Amino acid sequence: MARLLGHTSASKHGWATSAAVSPRHGFASRRKLEIAELAEESLLLLRRDFASRGWFDAACNVVHIRPRVILESAAPHTLLALAKGGNDVAIVPSNVQIPSAGVRAFPLIHRGASIGRWTAVAWDPQRFLAPYAKSFIDELVAYCGQHYPGREFAKRVSPLPRPEETKA
Numbered sequence: 001m002a003r004l005l006g007h008t009s010a011s012k013h014g015w016a017t018s019a020a021v022s023p024r025h026g027f028a029s030r031r032k033l034e035i036a037e038l039a040e041e042s043l044l045l046l047r048r049d050f051a052s053r054g055w056f057d058a059a060c061n062v063v064h065i066r067p068r069v070i071l072e073s074a075a076p077h078t079l080l081a082l083a084k085g086g087n088d089v090a091i092v093p094s095n096v097q098i099p100s101a102g103v104r105a106f107p108l109i110h111r112g113a114s115i116g117r118w119t120a121v122a123w124d125p126q127r128f129l130a131p132y133a134k135s136f137i138d139e140l141v142a143y144c145g146q147h148y149p150g151r152e153f154a155k156r157v158s159p160l161p162r163p164e165e166t167k168a
Contacts, residue, residue, distance in 0.1 A: 016094040016116035016157075017052050017059075020083050020105040027089065028104040032156050035110050039065040044079040044090040047072050051117065052093035056108070059115045107157045114157050 019038075021027050027037075038060075045067070046053045060067050070088055073079055076096040083090035084102045091108065092098075094116065098105040108115050121137050 015052070015119060016114040017055050017108045018092055018094050018096070018098070018105050019108045020080055020090040020092060020098060020103050021088075022084055022086060023102065023104055025083075025087060025089070025104070027106075030104075030106050032107045032109050035059045035108055035115065036063045036065060038067065038089060038108075041068065042070045042088040043067050044071050044073070044082050044088050045069055046076060046079070046092065047074050050074075050093070052091075055115050055117065056091050059108075059110050062110065109157050112157065 019027070019033050027033060035056075045056065048054070048057070056067075071079070071082065076090075076092045079090035079092060080096070080099065080103055082088060084099070090103075092105075094107070
């Protein structure tokens with residue numbers, strides 16, 4: 001049975017889903033975007049084998065919208081470049097580095113809550129956890145808390161619910 005390390009996430013706010021548009025798009029001035037507002041938009045999405053795509057698809061199902069997918073890609077930066085040059089909305093995970101110019105990005109929400117998941121570090125308590133491994137995890141958590149891409153979005157929305165730790 002696995003238990004979670006004292007830290008349940010490498011990010012203070014988990015991984016969430018973001019929308020990105022051209023500065024000319026009607027959503028460009030937004031600070032956050034409710035998923036239901038995407039019903040009539042042309043969307044640029046990651047392929048279905050990305051976890052963030054699964055979160056997005058599940059949220060669309062909850063609000064009963066069928067996304068108008070223009071392009072699926074394995075490269076988030078391709079989606080951002082296409083959104084920058086057109087009228088489409090790119091949907092990318094919050095850990096993607098957003099260019100500082102030419103694209104406006106904001107968190108995608110459902111009823112005010114982020115759409116995403118926490119990341120976790122787990123190990124088998126029957127196995128030895130080396131001190132250097134624990135130190136690495138502690139350093140990673142501290143670093144990501146200050147330098148994680150997309151962290152500025154966390155101030156605009158409710159954080160993801162914290163996962164419960166399990167005991168061995």
